[in-house]
Amino acid sequence: MIRISDSAKNYFRQLLAQQDIEGLGIRMKAVNAGTPKADCVLEYAVAGDLAGDEARIECDGFAVHIDAASAHWLADAEVDYQVNATGGQLTIRAPHIKGSVPGADAPLADRVQYVLESEINPQIAAHGGRVRLVEVDAEGVVLLQFGGGCHGCGMADVTLKQGIEKTLRGHFPEITAVRDATDHASGSNPYFRNGSGASAVG
Known part of the structure; x- marks a missing residue:
């Protein structure tokens, strides 16, 4: 399960409002998943940008779409937005994104x-x-x-x-x-x- 804080939802809501595009949402995906270079990427997405197999998180006015191939790696991820003196900082903690190399005795x-x-x-x-x-x-x-x-x-x-x-x-x-x-x-x-x-x- 991915947890998105209320402050992060509000932040996304503001960004989407600035784009003024009907049906615009956020897509979340892992890149280089399972490797030391793994990272999480957020991008704007409308229905035509989606493959159709994404998981969908409803966020009161918009949706966050989780790339199907990334869902395993983003399990238990937490998305938060903290206001600070320079504006704010969006943080994503995805504890499984870098994975671990299965041992020789693994299935x-x-x-x-x-x-x-x-x-x-x-x-x-x-x-x-x-x-x-x-x-x-x-x-x-x-x-x-x-x-x-x-x-x-x-x-x-x-x-x-x-x-x-x-x-x-x-x-x-x-x-x-x-x-x-x-x-x-x-x-x-x-x-x-x-x-x-x-x-x-x-």
Whole structure:
């Protein structure tokens, strides 16, 4: 659960009022999540800017949208605004945002999740995409779901096979296959609409 103080809500309300855009809200997301460079970013967002899978926090007159791929990393975050002599200071404390490297004895799914968040998602974010772990089955098959610009992208299979699978199997030899569970036909804003382009993961 993310906690936003009343003073922070008032601060956001003032900022949004200055923009004077109908339906404008705040989007909150983690960048470089699970790494020492992790940070939390706030930005303005209207409905057309959203992927549709964000968590929504109603704040009496506006909403804060939590990026779906960031929700895990922003759990228990606290957003506050403190008035001081120079005006005020917005602070965000997200205790889980930098994560911790799972040990060798951790479940394979946890170790795969860490690599997805620390290595793979930061790369495909350049194409407006992300990938989510669905499951790792008993045979070592990793099932993934693409989102954002990778959802419906004509190069998603290239990214999966030449980028993501290669990276994951390089880390974890026990992985037997990496498969895509995404219904790409329903993608509304793919980065590549046909089969021309390059893998989003180098």
